[in-house]
Amino acid sequence: MFLTLQDNDKRPIYQQIADGIKALIARGNLPEGTTLPSVRQVAADLGINLNTVAVAYRQLQEEGFVAVRHGAGAVIAPRTPRVVDPAELLKPLRTALTQLILAGLSAPGIEEMVRQELALLQQKGDTR
Amino acid sequence: MFLTLQDNDKRPIYQQIADGIKALIARGNLPEGTTLPSVRQVAADLGINLNTVAVAYRQLQEEGFVAVRHGAGAVIAPRTPRVVDPAELLKPLRTALTQLILAGLSAPGIEEMVRQELALLQQKGDTR
Amino acid sequence: MFLTLQDNDKRPIYQQIADGIKALIARGNLPEGTTLPSVRQVAADLGINLNTVAVAYRQLQEEGFVAVRHGAGAVIAPRTPRVVDPAELLKPLRTALTQLILAGLSAPGIEEMVRQELALLQQKGDTR
Amino acid sequence: MFLTLQDNDKRPIYQQIADGIKALIARGNLPEGTTLPSVRQVAADLGINLNTVAVAYRQLQEEGFVAVRHGAGAVIAPRTPRVVDPAELLKPLRTALTQLILAGLSAPGIEEMVRQELALLQQKGDTR
DNA sequence: GTGGTCTAGACCACG
DNA sequence: GTGGTCTAGACCACC
Numbered sequence: 001m002f003l004t005l006q007d008n009d010k011r012p013i014y015q016q017i018a019d020g021i022k023a024l025i026a027r028g029n030l031p032e033g034t035t036l037p038s039v040r041q042v043a044a045d046l047g048i049n050l051n052t053v054a055v056a057y058r059q060l061q062e063e064g065f066v067a068v069r070h071g072a073g074a075v076i077a078p079r080t081p082r083v084v085d086p087a088e089l090l091k092p093l094r095t096a097l098t099q100l101i102l103a104g105l106s107a108p109g110i111e112e113m114v115r116q117e118l119a120l121l122q123q124k125g126d127t128r
Numbered sequence: 129m130f131l132t133l134q135d136n137d138k139r140p141i142y143q144q145i146a147d148g149i150k151a152l153i154a155r156g157n158l159p160e161g162t163t164l165p166s167v168r169q170v171a172a173d174l175g176i177n178l179n180t181v182a183v184a185y186r187q188l189q190e191e192g193f194v195a196v197r198h199g200a201g202a203v204i205a206p207r208t209p210r211v212v213d214p215a216e217l218l219k220p221l222r223t224a225l226t227q228l229i230l231a232g233l234s235a236p237g238i239e240e241m242v243r244q245e246l247a248l249l250q251q252k253g254d255t256r
Numbered sequence: 257m258f259l260t261l262q263d264n265d266k267r268p269i270y271q272q273i274a275d276g277i278k279a280l281i282a283r284g285n286l287p288e289g290t291t292l293p294s295v296r297q298v299a300a301d302l303g304i305n306l307n308t309v310a311v312a313y314r315q316l317q318e319e320g321f322v323a324v325r326h327g328a329g330a331v332i333a334p335r336t337p338r339v340v341d342p343a344e345l346l347k348p349l350r351t352a353l354t355q356l357i358l359a360g361l362s363a364p365g366i367e368e369m370v371r372q373e374l375a376l377l378q379q380k381g382d383t384r
Numbered sequence: 385m386f387l388t389l390q391d392n393d394k395r396p397i398y399q400q401i402a403d404g405i406k407a408l409i410a411r412g413n414l415p416e417g418t419t420l421p422s423v424r425q426v427a428a429d430l431g432i433n434l435n436t437v438a439v440a441y442r443q444l445q446e447e448g449f450v451a452v453r454h455g456a457g458a459v460i461a462p463r464t465p466r467v468v469d470p471a472e473l474l475k476p477l478r479t480a481l482t483q484l485i486l487a488g489l490s491a492p493g494i495e496e497m498v499r500q501e502l503a504l505l506q507q508k509g510d511t512r
Numbered sequence: 513g514t515g516g517t518c519t520a521g522a523c524c525a526c527g
Numbered sequence: 528g529t530g531g532t533c534t535a536g537a538c539c540a541c542c
Contacts, residue, residue, distance in 0.1 A: 008451070009219075012454060012540075012541060012542090014542090019223060019226070022226060022230055023226050026226050026229045048542080049541095049542050051541095051542065052541080052542060055541090089224075089228055090241070090245075092223065092227065093224040093225070093228065093241065094245055095224075096217075096220040096221040096224045097242065097245050097246060097249060098150060098151050098154050098249060099150075099217055100217055101250075102150055102153065102154050107246045107247075107250060110246060111239070111242060111243065111246070113218070113221065114221070114225065114238070114242045115239065117218075117221065118229075118235045118238060118239070119235075121222075121226060121229055122229075140516080140517060140518085141517080141518075142517080166528085166529065166530080167529085167530065168528095168529085168530090176519085177518060177519050177520070178519095178520090178521095178530095179518075179519075179520090179532095180517085180518060182530070182531075183517090185530085186531090190446075195264075196530070197269075197526085197527080197529085197530085198526045198527080198529075198530050199525070199528080199529045199530060199531095200526075200528095200529060200530085201528095201530080202529095202530085205263075265475075268525075268526060269526080269527075270526080270527090275482070278482060278483075278486055279482050281486070282482050282486050304527075305526095305527045306527095307527060308527055311526085311527090345483055345484055346501075348476065348479065348480040349477075349480040349484065349498070349501065350501055351476065351480075352476040352477040352480045353501050354403070354406060354410050354505060355406075355473055355476065356477065357410045357505055358406060358409065358410050358449075359473055363503075363506060366502060367495070367498060367499065369474070369477065370494070370495060373474075373481050374491045374494060374495070375491075377478075377481060377482060377485055396531080396533085397533075398532085398533090422513085422514065422515080423514085423515065424513095424514085432533080432534085433533060433534050433535070434515095434534095434535095434536095435517095435534075435535090436532085436533060436534080438515070439533095441515080442515095442516090452515070453514085453515085453541085454514075454515050454542080455514045455515065456513095456514065456515085456541080457513095457515080457542095458514095458515085
């Protein structure tokens with residue numbers, strides 16, 4: 001198993017799966033060409049419905065992260081810089097930072113957190 | 129009017145309102161003691177239902193940002209450092225940073241973005 | 257001033273006032289015959305509406321704790337054992353105990369808390 | 385049916401539902417993993433609106449008693465000792481005890497009532 | 513099927 | 528006037 005679901009997470013399950021796989025790609029744990037486990041495999045591992053996993057895979061395909069070939073599984077696609085609306089990316093960052101400020105953290109403290117997180121994301125880390 | 133709703137925003141309306149007010153508090157635009165406009169007022173301004181605004185206000189109350197007194201309106205509460213599970217705060221930051229990495233941004237570029245956003249949050253800025 | 261309002265209290269203000277005065281009577285701090293401060297006095301002290309205090313006094317009168325004479329203020333009535341539906345009294349106790357159990361406290365621990373509280377209630381303590 | 389509403393109860397309906405379920409959890413009648421009946425089911429059983437039940441369920445979720453999964457029902461969460469401000473827990477107990485004293489009950493009598501109630505709460509009892 | 517959100521409108525409780 | 532609760536009914540998102 002390479003993914004775990006968080007019970008207290010508010011995101012839909014399919015989103016947790018998609019985000020989890022994206023994070024693994026971002027960290028380099030799933031290099032180009034890797035074959036993802038089958039939809040049925042993941043569904044069984046996580047004890048969830050098959051359709052839920054399928055939705056996650058479809059999202060990854062639509063966003064260009066994996067290539068799904070009917071009957072042949074899903075493989076990690078070559079990594080191409082995606083074209084995304086920058087404002088769309090800025091919004092969650094802004095929300096996250098607002099929460100940290102309201103929690104009483106200082107700007108320098110937050111910047112340090114960000115540096116640490118970025119360092120973690122850029123090295124091949126463990127999957128947990 | 130002090131809030132605007134984004135049509136393309138995926139968050140529920142009541143969440144946009146709550147988050148918007150939190151952002152104003154974080155920026156210092158709504159100092160302690162300020163009385164918020166009534167739920168009816170906000171509902172009329174935004175062209176939405178009264179109950180939707182009430183849900184947002186109730187969330188702000190439960191999270192300790194405002195003191196709601198039945199029959200007497202809602203006022204910004206004294207700002208006390210909230211006790212929150214740090215891991216709970218880290219999660220959205222981590223997700224946001226992952227998206228930025230996947231979009232092809234470099235770590236130094238992201239750090240610069242963070243610095244700019246923090247600067248914006250810490251000055252009494254425009255309401256938008 | 258002999259009463260304070262708790263901002264984070266969910267009870268209506270008039271109820272906080274009535275309950276507060278009842279607690280003072282229970283502790284013996286307001287013996288029979290004591291004249292309560294006027295409605296206007298209390299309202300000014302607490303910075304609240306005159307009507308709110310009047311509602312509290314009316315409730316105390318209806319429950320027999322004070323005798324209100326038009327133009328002559330309100331005085332603490334002789335303490336007579338009230339006839340109350342026992343089930344009505346049991347309900348808040350039961351709810352309070354349920355909360356304590358769910359918070360993880362043990363039965364002996366709760367019994368000890370009760371003993372301490374009862375001891376506090378039965379000695380003339382400070383007003384706070 | 386596993387819950388009944390009291391007509392003479394002053395608490396809002398959604399609160400009665402939430403408190404009722406909490407009491408069942410406290411007594412052990414709803415062990416971890418139990419799936420709660422759907423909001424529609426409960427609403428039909430009690431003859432009330434669907435939204436009213438939904439509010440109760442949402443409260444239970446926010447307080448960590450149940451895990452609600454969109455589209456998959458609500459299940460009793462693993463019971464973790466909640467982190468709550470002790471003063472917050474003491475307040476209702478203190479109010480309840482004050483009422484009992486004022487009704488003329490003696491301290492030993494009250495202690496006995498508490499013991500009985502605690503015994504009831506700690507055995508898997510009848511649902512009433 | 514499930515829960516989540518929103519609307520419209522009513523009535524109540526509080527200050 | 529204020530906010531709180533409840534209903535009725537709609538539509539959406541999720542599993």
